[in-house]
Amino acid sequence: MVFMKARNATQIDQGRRKFLVGGLTATGGFLLGVPVLNLVAEEQSNGGGSIGFFVEIKPDNRVIIGVAQPEIGQGVKTSMPMLVAEELDVDWSAVTVRQMPLGIVKTADGYTWKYGGQGAGGSTAVTDNWEYLREVGATARQMLVMAAAEHWSVPRAQCHTEPGIVVCDTLGARLSYSELAARAAKLPVPEEKPVFKDLSDHRIIGKPQKVVDAREIVTGKSRYGIDAEMPGMRYAAIERCPYLDGTLASVDDSAARQVPGVLDVFPVDGPKPGEPYLILASGVAVVADSTWAALQGRRALKINWNKGPHANENTASFWKQTTDLLAGTGQVVRDDGDFDQALAQAETVIEARYEIPFVNHAPLEPQNCIVSIEQDRALVIAPTQMPSGANRAVAAVTDLPRENIQVEMTRVGGGFGRRLTNDYVAEAAMISKKIGAPVKLQWSREDDVKHDFYRPSGMHEMRAGVDEQGQITAWTQRLASAGKYYRRPNVKPEDQFKPELYVDDFPAQIIENLRVEWLEVQSGVPRGSWRAPAHTANAFVVQSFLDEIAHASGRDPLQLRLDLYGEDRELAYGQHGGPVFNPFRLSRLLKQVAKSIDYGTARPAGRAVGIASHFTFGGYGAHAVEVTVSKAGELTIERIVAAVDCGVVVNPLGVEAQLEGGTIDGLSTALNLEITVQDGQIEQSNFHNYRLLRMKDVPIQFETHVMPWGDKPTGMGEMGLPSLAPALTNAIFNASGVRIRKLPIKDQLKKALS
């Protein structure tokens, strides 16, 4: 598994300005780019007019802005260019956005990325690029102003810009950017850092902008990985071993080879048990002249599998392992104050265990990839969240130098963390290498459900001590889980817990005596990053348990939270999304959602509201949910109010979309979704038994609040999800008295109330 954290802004800052490059395009426009390496490498890699820059001003005043990150539905293709366009000072309607390929360049000491980090994961794009891309735009504007001042022979201070135009008030003269482009391109990049606009002067940032590709999408012209083609390409499908870490024993491919259009059939070797995953499973590849022929050929294979080392694994045995482990002791990963003593002295002790299932990412576009391996180079077209990982995967399969492996990015039909790993790219590379021709590998939905890096599953044991005044004096969270760092290279055993428990999460630093402990469960189920990784689990557990404490100690759940979150202040936060966490920002959101849902208002029996809030990767989210639970246990979600604080809002329409989508993802996952294992095989296979939410289950009353804060943005791809599930189950408890401690909810209410 490959996960490279996006390059952060401070890294890019070092020596960056001297590498800004201005230049003329073949058509006479002006280009400005920000390569982060030396100019020699830049010129070489840019020979022949290939794209290498963020800003291009065309002779007809159109502005082309490049975007380096893949668009997976999180809106970067709109929001990143907005940052550039704002400081460049152009009309948004004049902007065309261009997706850039992977910018890998070889240097004396390894590889570097000429467009900065290009991954889409961890909600980092806006945060990392806020300074960087505004500076690209502002520097281009600076140079256009310099060009105008030179042309008019006036001091620069007498010139300013209006969208697309430099104006000199003294002379009453105006010149368009396109008229200035040629002159600007010849100027050296100014030493002095440009001055950014005031937030209050923004014309583009903070104003609702629609998805830039909207017209292409609604007319079917938008190109996803699955739509790409390459001359002479073959089509391939792989029948993968259904047993976790199983292998191929024998295959009878005689019928498959009879299927019209089938060209070749051969085995694909999977990783050894415990080894890092280059691909997920052993299998048999079928190569054909069309997708359907490949799928039909695959269906005709007769295969015997070796069941491998996990043939006895099933979901029941997984849960047994967690309870056995919780009876012992694990790795203490945080230990503040004196938990044992505080618990012993507590007036009341409250305990509960919560279960979080494995879940599948299920992006709607199934995995696919085109790879062409040639003698000394390779071309990859892939829907990926991590193009550098795609490059690395092909290098691992072929031994080609990484700089000779070109990765083209397409629009991506959903990511949710699945496409941070590029196993399907490695598979396509193996096939292309073997057949000596370009190939398009197509996964089916069944492949995608059965072969994934699932969200880790685990059992959380919570215990808290409360004193006579109702104050929480002791708190522990003990998690027995199968972590996602399993089989990742170069992770020390003592660091395995890190993506499962973020040690600075609430209530650390607020409850004095606090202990966090991790116990490792053995499982053959592959695990990875699923939208907002461990925050989905931990928000559910912590925010459910807070309500349990409130009810057990006679306190109001909202007031309990407001008291704990406290006043406006910053606490240290050492994990992703830090360096600080201000719990007051959660209070602000909670008050808003509580007000909107009429929190204090009495409701008829069976109807109630629940609330929850959570800090995720630098952003803050809260939900209030109103439900009705009938006597027979039928659940109706009456109303949802969602609020988010992601700092400065770059694109309000985009942020709301992520909040709506994240909330619905939270609802979908809480209600129905789980991956289970029977005899070493994943039981679910397609949307009929992995039932994602549909329109009819989305309440009509759905309200969102985007509440800006401060002067910096945080990402928004994940913050809208974690607090939904606990708000829902807290509402269910208030309506029915049934406490849901196991996700998904499924038919638990009906069973409990029957």
Next chain:
Amino acid sequence: MIEFYVNKLPVSFEGPEDTPLLWVLRDHLKLKGSKFGCGIGSCGACTVHLDGRAKKSCTTRVSTVAGKQVTTIEGLASTDGTLHPVQQAWIDEDVSQCGYCQTGQIMSAVDLLANNSSPDDDDIAKKMNNLCRCGTYIRIRKAVHRASELMTEAD
């Protein structure tokens, strides 16, 4: 050989008769707007119109469309580029996230509106059953209402 019409143009297909219409459209006719999501008729990403009614092309054998009219997302806008009101409404309401499901959603919405020019929220919940993994349902609902208004205005 199977002959039929796609977006009013005559086409023919010579491959296996059990080939799903979806793969004929995508691999052979290079019309990539209809998407593959599940292959079992569940998600609706592959929705096209067959003789004017919404149909999932992944579970429709090409042999069953002989002589019939197939309309895909590529055939929805006018030839002069004017968008269908449903497409326009999808832009107006900024529906798309990843966008992958949206061509199928639009084909379903056109079918719904052809049979019910002003659907209420319940009608939409019943008929718009296509999956959107990104969770754009709230905006899809708004866009169907908006399209209904646009179509009424145009009449």
